[in-house]
Amino acid sequence: xxxxAWTDERWYTLLSGYRDLYxxxxxxxxxxxxxxxxxxxxxxxxxxxxxxxxxxxYAAVPEIVRIAWQLKLKDWNAFALVAAIEAARLxxxxxPPIPEWLMDAYERAWVDMATLALHIYPKAEDxxxxxxxxxxxxxxxGNRTIGTFAIDLTEEEQQALPGWQAxxxx
Numbered sequence: 001x002x003x004x005a006w007t008d009e010r011w012y013t014l015l016s017g018y019r020d021l022y023x024x025x026x027x028x029x030x031x032x033x034x035x036x037x038x039x040x041x042x043x044x045x046x047x048x049x050x051x052x053x054x055x056x057x058y059a060a061v062p063e064i065v066r067i068a069w070q071l072k073l074k075d076w077n078a079f080a081l082v083a084a085i086e087a088a089r090l091x092x093x094x095x096p097p098i099p100e101w102l103m104d105a106y107e108r109a110w111v112d113m114a115t116l117a118l119h120i121y122p123k124a125e126d127x128x129x130x131x132x133x134x135x136x137x138x139x140x141x142g143n144r145t146i147g148t149f150a151i152d153l154t155e156e157e158q159q160a161l162p163g164w165q166a167x168x169x170x
Contacts, residue, residue, distance in 0.1 A: 003062045003105045010101075014056035017049030017088075022056045028063045032070070040077045047081065051095075053088040058098045061085055062109040069112060074120050079132035082113055083151040086139045091148055114140030 004010055006025050016022030024043060031039035043064075047057040061082055068078040089095055098106050117133045117140075124130050131150055138147035 003066075003102070004059070011059070014059055015054035016046040016056050017052040017054060018046070019052070019054060022046045024056050024060045024063075028060060028067065031064070032067050034071070036075065036077075040075075040081075043081060044077070048084050048088060051088050051092045053085050053092075053095050055096065055099060055102075057085045058089070058102055058106055062102075062105040065109040065113045065116070069116055074124070074129065076126060076128040076132045079113070079117060079129070079136045080151060082109075083132055083135035083139060083147060086110075087135075087144070087148045087151050090139075090144045110140055 006029060011023045011025045012021070014022060014024070024047065027039045027042040027046075031043070043060065047053060047060055064078055064082055067073070068075075089098070113136055117136045121130070121133050121137075124133055131153065135147045135150035138144075138150060
């Protein structure tokens with residue numbers, strides 16, 4: 001069940017990472033219906049902008065987690081976007097706090113996302129999925145440094161790490 005009904009007026013008051021009004025409900029509903037490509041593109045484009053997040057991102061997190069569980073998603077986007085939102089929330093003083101009315105759902109979503117990550121991790125092979133799962137698990141355990149490092153690490157940076165081997169990545 002959604003945190004907010006799709007017709008709830010609060011969806012129309014949320015702000016994007018650009019700090020303008022943005023209602024993520026349509027993209028979240030598309031995601032729920034399996035329209036992944038367009039939904040992920042829109043959500044990435046609007047919820048997170050150069051380290052800036054706002055209320056739309058915070059409201060989207062419980063919905064992304066609910067949908068990930070519902071669809072048993074093993075899509076790196078779900079984990080990476082939630083981790084990127086958390087990294088921005090924790091590491092950027094310009095970002096607002098989570099609204100009080102949303103705090104319990106946001107915190108519960110993090111417990112659920114970490115549980116889902118633990119279920120998926122043993123069989124995960126895609127490097128983007130593995131990295132995003134590790135980031136979620138680090139944030140869920142309160143380790144913002146490792147969580148941020150994992151989510152921000154590009155493939156080129158991974159290859160530059162000591163001990164990286166060509167067989168570490170497909």
